[in-house]
Amino acid sequence: MESPVSTRKRPPTRSPIEMQQDILMAANKNETLKKQRVVQQDIKSMLTKTSYPTEPSPPTVRELFYSEGITEQDDNFEDLLHFPEAIKDIDKSLLADTVSTIASKVADSFRQAPVQNLLRNMISEIVNDSLEKFVSPLKEEVNCLKIELARVTNCLNNKIQMRTDELEQYSRKNCIRINGIEEQNKEDVEKKSLDVLQIVCPNVVSSDIENCHRVGKPERGPRQIILRFNSYKSKRKIFSDMKQHKNLPENVYINEDLTKYRSYIYSLTRKAYKSKSISQCWTRDGKVFVRLNPVSEDELGKVKRILTPLDIPGYAPSEEEIIKYCGESMTPAPE
Numbered sequence: 001m002e003s004p005v006s007t008r009k010r011p012p013t014r015s016p017i018e019m020q021q022d023i024l025m026a027a028n029k030n031e032t033l034k035k036q037r038v039v040q041q042d043i044k045s046m047l048t049k050t051s052y053p054t055e056p057s058p059p060t061v062r063e064l065f066y067s068e069g070i071t072e073q074d075d076n077f078e079d080l081l082h083f084p085e086a087i088k089d090i091d092k093s094l095l096a097d098t099v100s101t102i103a104s105k106v107a108d109s110f111r112q113a114p115v116q117n118l119l120r121n122m123i124s125e126i127v128n129d130s131l132e133k134f135v136s137p138l139k140e141e142v143n144c145l146k147i148e149l150a151r152v153t154n155c156l157n158n159k160i161q162m163r164t165d166e167l168e169q170y171s172r173k174n175c176i177r178i179n180g181i182e183e184q185n186k187e188d189v190e191k192k193s194l195d196v197l198q199i200v201c202p203n204v205v206s207s208d209i210e211n212c213h214r215v216g217k218p219e220r221g222p223r224q225i226i227l228r229f230n231s232y233k234s235k236r237k238i239f240s241d242m243k244q245h246k247n248l249p250e251n252v253y254i255n256e257d258l259t260k261y262r263s264y265i266y267s268l269t270r271k272a273y274k275s276k277s278i279s280q281c282w283t284r285d286g287k288v289f290v291r292l293n294p295v296s297e298d299e300l301g302k303v304k305r306i307l308t309p310l311d312i313p314g315y316a317p318s319e320e321e322i323i324k325y326c327g328e329s330m331t332p333a334p335e
Helices: 016-048 060-067 077-081 085-110 113-170 189-200 232-242 260-274 321-324
Strands: 175-179 209-215 224-229 254-255 278-284 286-291 301-305
Touching: 113 260, 175 189, 175 232, 189 209, 189 224, 189 232, 189 254, 224 232, 232 254, 254 278, 260 278, 260 286
Parallel strands: none
Antiparallel strands: 175 224, 175 254, 209 224, 278 286, 286 301
């Protein structure tokens, strides 16, 4: 026997949008039913003075379809069951696109000049602070080393200068200088020098003199005459006899041939003598000596050798001289 042919009409095929609308309508309807049931339960609870029942779990998609009259016999039933998963996939895609757009806009904002300048300044400040903390102690150490190096260098330079000055003065040990002898054209310098020397030392002769000439530039007066004797003994005899014969012509002076530095020291001691800061000053073998003014009986006739301007009583040295000559650097070189 043949089964009867079903005369039930198939529902027309519906679009996903229409199905989504149906689902939303069903959900709204179900929500309304839920609220009604909750209100009824509240009223019942109040009447019976019992606790509220546990809220029922939300209906499944299948239950929602049943409430709308959709059953497994419908052609689109399976598609409708998987529709929520499709919506989730769409939501994930939209979320990914949104995150990508936001990230792109943030990256673009960081590429803008104001933001770059701000970041550059912040990084620069951080780096500078770190470097300052690291470099500051090093700067202090370098400054201390520079000061120590300058002190040691000054000390060594002064020792070298003193030693060089000693050697130069030693090379002049047989020489004297005569100041104040009138200068003329085509003059006999040796004869003029002998005439002056024989006033204080009658025994000196021409053979005692190795060389004789004028030095310097003619400026306000006659140039000095420098004489080199054949021996140190002849030179010392001149100064020994000068103590007994002090009748030199006016404005004529006989001195040892000193280096430039020792001439400067001797000129300062003469100024100190004129200002009565010392009682006497002289040179011997290139060394400068002074006799101090007696402050007490113990210092009566006390003699002091002058090495630097700082050693001269009553002399006010300049700041440069203080820096240059202070300290152990001015220890006299060994003789």
